Amino acid sequence: MILSKTTRILLGIASLTLIITYFVPLWQILLWAPQYPEGLTMKIWVDSLTGQIDIINGLNHYIGMKHISVEMFPEFKFLGALIGFLIVVGLAAAVFGSPRILFFFTWLSYAYGVAAMWDFWRWGYDYGHNLDSNAAIKVPDMSYQPPLIGYKNLLNFTSYSGPDTGAWFIIGVCLLATVLWWWEFFKARKMKLKPMSSTGKTGVMLILLGLMSFASCEIGPEPIRYGQDNCHSCKMTLTDKRFGAEVVTQKGKVYKFDDLNCLIGFLKSDFLEPNQIAQTLAVDFKKTGSFVDVQKAYFLESDVIKSPMRADIASFSEQADLDALKAEVASGTVLTWAELMKKF
Numbered sequence: 001m002i003l004s005k006t007t008r009i010l011l012g013i014a015s016l017t018l019i020i021t022y023f024v025p026l027w028q029i030l031l032w033a034p035q036y037p038e039g040l041t042m043k044i045w046v047d048s049l050t051g052q053i054d055i056i057n058g059l060n061h062y063i064g065m066k067h068i069s070v071e072m073f074p075e076f077k078f079l080g081a082l083i084g085f086l087i088v089v090g091l092a093a094a095v096f097g098s099p100r101i102l103f104f105f106t107w108l109s110y111a112y113g114v115a116a117m118w119d120f121w122r123w124g125y126d127y128g129h130n131l132d133s134n135a136a137i138k139v140p141d142m143s144y145q146p147p148l149i150g151y152k153n154l155l156n157f158t159s160y161s162g163p164d165t166g167a168w169f170i171i172g173v174c175l176l177a178t179v180l181w182w183w184e185f186f187k188a189r190k191m192k193l194k195p196m197s198s199t200g201k202t203g204v205m206l207i208l209l210g211l212m213s214f215a216s217c218e219i220g221p222e223p224i225r226y227g228q229d230n231c232h233s234c235k236m237t238l239t240d241k242r243f244g245a246e247v248v249t250q251k252g253k254v255y256k257f258d259d260l261n262c263l264i265g266f267l268k269s270d271f272l273e274p275n276q277i278a279q280t281l282a283v284d285f286k287k288t289g290s291f292v293d294v295q296k297a298y299f300l301e302s303d304v305i306k307s308p309m310r311a312d313i314a315s316f317s318e319q320a321d322l323d324a325l326k327a328e329v330a331s332g333t334v335l336t337w338a339e340l341m342k343k344f
Contacts (some may be wrong), residue, residue, distance in 0.1 A: 231262050
């Protein structure tokens with residue numbers, strides 16, 4: 001069996017696009033803190049590091065973390081060769097039209113991904129746990145391991161770790177190779193769409209669902225972990241499920257607040273530019289765990305409403321819920337979001 005012409009062309013182009021990974025960063029680590037509202041960045045390339053590494057090293061020195069340098073990553077010595085080998089395997093599958101080489105290329109791309117994530121976790125664990133005993137700042141039982149993927153709070157810093165341009169190219173090629181292999185696999189067994197067995201349909205559907213979920217990841221709010229999450233402004237732990245708010249940035253970072261006055265103070269602090277904000281949300285007073293866009297919300301202010309930081313304002317997604325609470329407390333002032341922004 002020989003791969004189809006379309007598969008070979010797509011595979012050849014996909015393999016060649018991996019050359020881009022030599023010229024763009026593969027991974028990124030970002031840090032935010034009140035004293036660094038614009039954030040600090042570290043970019044991991046195929047053989048080097050860039051970003052504000054000197055500043056990060058200076059800060060981490062006080063808590064006893066190791067000095068970050070290229071020498072800290074022996075992987076830089078062979079990472080470029082590994083990507084080169086992957087490119088050669090993909091081109092070989094395209095040139096020779098071999099399904100076996102295509103399968104090896106697909107398997108190898110997944111193996112690279114798993115190995116890279118394990119290696120990054122191993123480095124992060126050592127970096128965050130093996131601290132200098134003579135450090136100026138010591139917090140008992142505290143570790144500073146950066147997140148594998150996503151966000152994590154480390155003292156007064158919020159840390160983000162995730163794929164950069166190069167990694168997204170590798171992920172895209174890996175997914176394309178998976179689809180091509182499955183397509184060739186079913187075609188070789190003459191399993192056309194209509195007579196396809198339930199097993200074949202299940203396989204194809206799983207691939208399509210995986211691609212759809214990968215492509216349709218949307219930026220949105222995170223559930224508030226009451227009793228665990230802290231307010232970004234006042235640093236108090238969020239405890240009252242009737243109150244809370246979130247700001248979601250265009251990059252997907254989420255800032256959480258325990259009261260509306262904390263939220264508005266944050267918005268007026270110029271910590272973020274308006275064009276950096278994707279969503280500004282408040283917790284629905286009547287619907288536990290639900291958010292409402294502040295521009296569409298209804299607000300009721302009353303001394304009877306005891307909010308965590310004494311803004312004493314409840315948010316609602318429906319006018320009827322506001323009216324019911326106002327009747328219950330027999331007092332209160334109805335406000336719009338614009339009026340709230342002026343109030344605090």
